[in-house]
Structure formats: structure tokens, C-alpha cells
Amino acid sequence: MSDISFSAILPELILCIFGILVMVLGPFLGRNSRSFGGTLALLGFATSIVGALLVPESAGKLFFNGMVTTDAFSIFFRVLFAAIGVVMTLGSLNYLHRLKLPTFEYFALLLFASAGMNFMVLSTDLLLTFIGLEILSIATYVLAGIRRDDAASNESAIKYFFMGSFSSAILLYGVALIYGSAHSTSYQAILKHAAAVNGQQQIPLLFLIGFGLIIVGFCFKVAVVPFQVWAPDVYEGAPTPITGFLSVASKMAGFAALIRILFQVLPHDLPQWVQLLVVSSILTMWIGNLSALTQTNIKRMLAYSSIAHAGYILIGIVAANQTGITAILYYAVAYALMNLGAFTIITILSGRDDRRVTLEDYKGIGFQYPQLSFPLTICLISLAGIPTTAGFIGKFFLFSAAVEEKMYLLAVLAVLAALVSVYYYLRVVVYMFMFEPDGKREVRIHPAAGVVVLVCCLLIFWFGLFPTWLLEVSRQAVILFLHP
């Protein structure tokens, strides 16, 4: 067993250790040291970034009996997830304090969720992927319901739990069928099996159904049409920072795992899934954007918006070329920046009971709180894909991947969907700047959250104007999918 290498899972070990530390120390320190959990979590995420960068990158070599890879793709996402953890921690410190929520549980769960996501992207075995997904899911079920005295939060948690379990079951059933067909759950073995079978005869039905179920399971997780119905209710009810986390981190982890399965495990001459995903992508973009048009609750609106963004990301998957997959990784970062930036601002503005999240509450705050309204505008403009922002570059390359594959109809439908989205993003801006305020309200900006907002906005512009570095890193991370 020479392939047991703890340095290969260093970031995950760090996250778990810090998670356990927070949990164990919490009860001893009690309620009077609220910021301790946050500090510890911050330390954990930061160390995890360093750990992820220290992981020896090797594309070919697998560890833990062929279950763990340390390729550039996994490292990319491990760094991203840890960075999201940092942002989440800083952004929600004040929120937890304001709502008197249990900090230790919150941060411990956040750390475990992050570890789960990491396992999803580094796994090269269906079982480990599933376990990673479950770690993430169970942590987020609890996080969604962490406001125990709030009915909406409970509703959100229950709904998320049921839909999540349902999708996990489908996924697991798919894994079982694959195992029945390929006699293994390891990606390498499945690929070998598929290649061997493919040479002589038709791919067995069992295998196809298994893969179909796995894809469906992930589609539930990332909330693409027709498996998106749970998302708006869950996002609306969950505590605001957690909504941000669900819409960014867990979605990206789902996509990363899906990409690995589609491009590393699935035989390449299996075009059926492309057709299905093209339809799903178009429907996701349109249903997401059209439903967002009429929302008056910002969290719900951004929930639909995040459904639509999953549709854009699917474009990159169905185009399946270098531009497309590179763009997905770039977009993952851009999307994390703009959505987390927006949610951090929404958290700050959400008031004492996390209820001030309707458009009416944003009336006239534009010139009252320019330090919040202008950054929110930047995030929204980036979500809408206006140039000089990171959102534009991401969309530009996603669309160009479709055009490269001569999927003109898809590209045109995508840009028109983006046009629809402009309307509802601008509606928030209209409420902020073009209506008179109802009255003065008390908004305090915690320095930690302020820093998060500032950094997000600066990076949105930085990656929007000088994207070469991030594009190159993304390209390096996906090379392994292009030359199998």
C-alpha cells in the first residue's frame, strides 16, 4: 500500500482537523467568545489554501488505491473552495452575531462542507465522490436550518433534505448499476471496461442507465432544468450567507464532479448525453431567467439567477472543447466572486431579523449607502455579463465555445437569455438609485464583511480587464480532459 500519501489529501485533513477543533473547543469556551470559532475557521480555510498549493501536482498518479488524484483540476477547485470558505467566514461573522446564531456549529459545519466538496473533486472513484457529496449535503442541510426559531429556515432545510436525499438515492442507484456492469467503482476501471466493451459490442443498457442516473443525480445537485424546482424555496428560506454558499460552492462542486465523470469516465463516443444536455441548458437559461423577472424578493431572484447561470455553464460542457471547459473554470471563479459579493452585501442589508430582502427594502439606498450600493451594482452588472467585468469574459468564452462547435442556435438563445437577465438585475439598480428612500435606516458595515465586498469588486474588475492569468490557470487545469 505504497500509494497512501497523506500529503495528497493535506487540505482535507486540515479542514477536518479544524472542524473537529471548532466542535470540541466550542462547548468549553462557551458563549462569551463568539469570535473564536470564526477565527479558527478562518485559520483553517487559510491553511487549507496553503495546503492545497503544497499538494504535489501529478496528473497520472493516483493515491489510496486509485481513489484520489492530485491533478491540476482538483487543486484548482480545492483552492477555490477554501477561498470561498474564507469569504464565507468573513462575510457571516457579523451576521451570526446579529442573529445570535450558534457560531461554533456554524463554522464547524462550514469546514466539513468544504472538506466534502474537496473530496468530490479529488475523487476518482464513484464511492468516494458519493461520500464527498454526502458530507457536503448533510452539512448544508443543517446549515440551511440553523435558524431554528425561524419557520422559513426550517422549511428550507426540510425541503433541501428531502430533495437532497432523493437525488442522492438516484445517484447511488446509478453507482450500483455501474458497479453491476463494470464490476468496479473506480473511474479507471470503468473507463477500461467501457472501452473494452465498446470495441466489440453495443454498450450494455445497464451501463447506460447507470450513467443516466448519475447525471440526473448531479443535475439535481446543481439545479438544472428539469431538476431545479427545489432551489428557489430552499434559497429563499435559508440564512442569507448560506444561500450564497449553496448557490456558489455546492453548485460548483457538483459541476466539477460532473465534469470529471463526463470527460474522464464516460466513453467519448457516447453522444446521447450531449443532445439531452443541450436541451437542458437552453431550458435552464430560459426558465431561470424568465422566472427571475417577476421576483420581488432578492434572494429568490438570485436563486433563479443562479439556476440560469447553471445553464450558461452547461454550454461549456456540451461544447466540450478547450475553450468551453476552460471557460467553465474561469466562470466558476467569476461567478463565486460576483455572487458571494452580492450575497455578502445582501447579508449586511438584511437587517436584524434577516427579513429586509425585498426590492422595497432597497428603495433609495443608492446614494444613502454608496459604499454598499455601488459594489452591489458592480456584482449585478457582472452577473448580467457587461464588459470590463469578470462575468463578461466568462460568458464571452462560454458563448464562443458554442460558436466554435457551430452551435449557433444555442449561442443565440443564450445571448437572448442573457438579455432577459439584464432586466431583473437592472431592476435592483433601479430600486436603489432611481427611487426615493422611504426613510433613514440603520446599517452597520462590519469591517470583515466590508473587506470581502471590496476584494470581490476589485477582483471582478481585475479578472474582467486582465483575465490572461486566470484563463491560463484554468486551461492548465483542464488539459487532462482534452488529451485522454
Place this chain on the structure above:
Amino acid sequence: MDVILSLIIFLPLIGAIMLLFVPRESINTHRGVALVSSLMALVASLVLWGHFNPATDAFQFQEFTEWFQIGTVKIHYFLGVDGISLFLVILTTFITPLAILGSWAIRKHVREYMIFMLVLETGILGVFLSLDLVLFYLFWEIMLIPMYFLIGVWGSKNRVYAAVKFFIYTMAGSLLMLVGILTLFYLHAEQTGIQTFSFLQLRDALAAGELVLPHQAELLLFLAFGLAFAIKVPLFPFHTWLPDAHVEAPTAGSVILAGVLLKMGTYGLLRFCLPLFPNASVELAPWVCTLAIVGIIYGALVAMVQPDVKKLVAYSSVSHLGYVVLGIFAFNLIGAQGATYQMLNHGLSTGALFLLVGMIYDRRHTRLIADFGGLAHRMPVFATFFMIITLSSIGLPGLNGFVGEILILQGAFLDNILYGVLAASGMILSAVYMLWMYQRVFLGKIRHAENEALTDLDLREKLILTPIVIMVVWMGIYSSTFLRPMDRSLDRALAGVQAVRAEDTVLEIREARLEQPIPAHRTEAVPQND
């Protein structure tokens, strides 16, 4: 001189960034910084004119550096100026300081207002100077944001509706153009193996026959680009955003919108659609010309019945821009000269009209023609300025409007007599609505007591209008200052469509010959055997 184009583009932006650090309360500093940085851009653009070589059709003062890349696809920061863009740049840098100077009435959030004005100027200048299609698209889109805020925050009653409509309309066109740009890129890469977004390379590849666009693809690409430009122009029937936006925008916003922004559309047609898609341009020219003429007459007729002066001027823009499009799609040098000249004219005269309307609005807080009458008695200087601009707008010989319109009409007549006749009738209509409006506002007796107390223009307002009047007269009397530098570049822009036209004519002649019945004497010449 190497970076003069960047300097022109980014001087206003630097001003905007500086404004971020000026405290909120010092309104006069905000105005000063904005005015100075826009004036510096003007000076830089005049220096550019001084060094411009009119004897070549090449793009001058080119700047070319790598901007970003993904894999092997590179996007460049590529700027250049030729005879067409030169004057549009100068028009922009000329109008913007005047518009800023005309915004003293703005008292709410002056700092943000000035920042948006300057960012807007940067965006517009970038559009005129970019030679990389992605860079062009970037500037094309980015200027929407400041304009959106200018209309939406500082506009009048119905401003939110107007701002959103403006944004969505323009964005609709430009997003399809984005797909067009990408398609062109990949078609070119596929056929030549060269990956480039450079307008020059694409144009030359098309001219040299290295890149051949399938017929249907060319038509669709023309439509994708053309729609974006047609909405911006705006060509009838895509004009409905214009009256709303122009009327609701604050004075300076309307000035920039009408004076400069609309020209981005006609510039795009002339710069991109004609050279890149010559076959499609020729094929669809009858449609475009028809829409342009409908716009000319429709705009004029609607302008005639407007009770609101600002709305009247807005609809007159639809009519005037119709001339520009007609001149471009006449596909001859005279028409294109006229069109480019008319872009400048319209920028000056309509910009000035909106400024004038703004000045009276600041005093009376109404723009309805019915609320005025006899203003010339109380405001003689104002009335005089208004008269000069009115005459310029309707094309009185000796003023700038005449030169542009006569060239366009000449071009239109050369192309198709019917176009010429119809367009000329629009000129009469424009004289009707402008002069009738002038009469109702300025002449006769003062009918409303409120107008008795009106004060005439102050020094600042005279300072705004005088440069425009000087330009109006200069361009009317000595047009070759402006026409000569354009010629070579216009020739180059028209080369593609003219080649297609020439080919068509040859084909037509050939077909005509083939269809001719065999001459009678030849049949007779066949020897008869009996």
C-alpha cells in the same frame, strides 16, 4: 504621439477616477475637474488632427498590444484612426465639455453625475477608435452603463422606463452582434488558420478572397451587425427607444445621446457592415434605403405634431439620421461624404438644440410649445442663437446642414432617382416643423404672464453656444477643411461594395446581351436553298 489615441480615450476616465477622491460636498471642484479633463481630451484630439495625414487611407497612430488570451486565441488592444473616425472623435471631445458646461443646473449628486459623463465619453471615444472587434464590443457595451444612470437618476418624470428601455433595446442588438463577431472569428480561423479579431485583418482577408463567407452566412452576419447599428442609429422601425430616452434624459444626456451616441450606429454601418459584408450590403441596400426614407418622412411628420419642443427635436433626429443611412447606402463617394458630414452636422445642431431647450427649461420648467410664444421680446440673444441653429438644422445654404444634405441628395439621386425625390421632400417637411415651432415659441406676442420675467442668456450659456455657432458657420462656408481628410478613407470603406456593384453591372450587361434576340439581318443572311 505613439499613445495619443489611448491618451484621448483615457483622459476623461482619469478625470473620473480623480473625482472619486474629491469630497462629496465640493460641487464646484467636481464641475471643474470634469470640465478640465474633458477639455484636455479636446486638446489632445486637436493635436491628433494636426498630425493627421489626409493623403492616406491607412489607419494612423495605430496602437497594438496583446490584451488577453485563452490558449491560442488572442485579443488585442488595437486602436487606430482614419478620416472617418477622426472627426467623430473630435465631435465627441468637442460636444462633451459643452454638455458638461451645460449641466450646471444639476444639483443632485454632482460628483456621480460628472463621473458618469466622463466614463461615457471614454466609452464613446473607444468605440470610434477600436480596431479589434472584441475591444470595440467592450466599449460599445460599457457606455450603456453611464448613460443608463444619467437617464435613470437625473432624468425627468418617466426616467426609469426610458432608461431601462434604452438599455434593453441597445443590448438586444449588441448581443446578437457578439454572436456575429464570434462567428466571423471562427469562420476566418477555419478557412485561413489565423485566429484574429482584428478588423483590418478580417477586412483584408475578405477583400483578398482568403475568407469566403457563404451567401446565407453573410446575410445573417450582416443582419447581426446591422441590427445592433440600426437600433443605435435608430433606423425606423427600431427607433421607439429614442423619443423616450431623449425626452427623459437630462439636458447633457440628450446632448450626448443625440450629438454623439447615435453616430455610433451610422459609424458602425459604414465602418463594419459595408467593408465586411459587401455582397449582403448590396443585396439588402434597397430594404435599408426604404427604411431610411420611411424614417426621414415619418420622423418629420411625427415631429410636426409634437406639443413638446424636446420631443420635436428628438423625432427630428430620426429624420436626420435617416439621411445619413441613405447617404451611406447610396454606395458612392458623394453620398458617403454627405453622410459623414451630416453626422457631424447633426451632432452640432441637434446637440445645440437640446442645449437651448435645456436653457429654457431651466428657466420655465416646461417644454410645451403652448406655454411659450413671443419669447424673442424678452430673450433676443437666446432667440438669435435658436434661429441660427434652426436654420442650420433645416439646411440653409451657408450653414453646415446644407452641405451635408445636398451631398446626400446628390448621392441618392446618383443611386436611384426615386430615393432622391423622396428624401428631398423630407427636407421641405423639416423646414416646416422647425420654422413652425420657432414661430410659435419666439414670435408674436407674449401670451403667458410667466414669460414676462424671463432673463436672457448669461455668460456661461453664451460661452456654450458660441463655439457651436462658429463651427456651424465654418462648416457651412469652408467644407473642404473637413471633407478632404475623409475622402481616402471613405473610398476605402466603399471599395468592397463598389466592386460588388461593378460586378453586378457587368453581369447585368452580359445577361442583357444573352437575352437579346439574334439580330434579324443575321437570320436573313443564312443562305436560302430554294
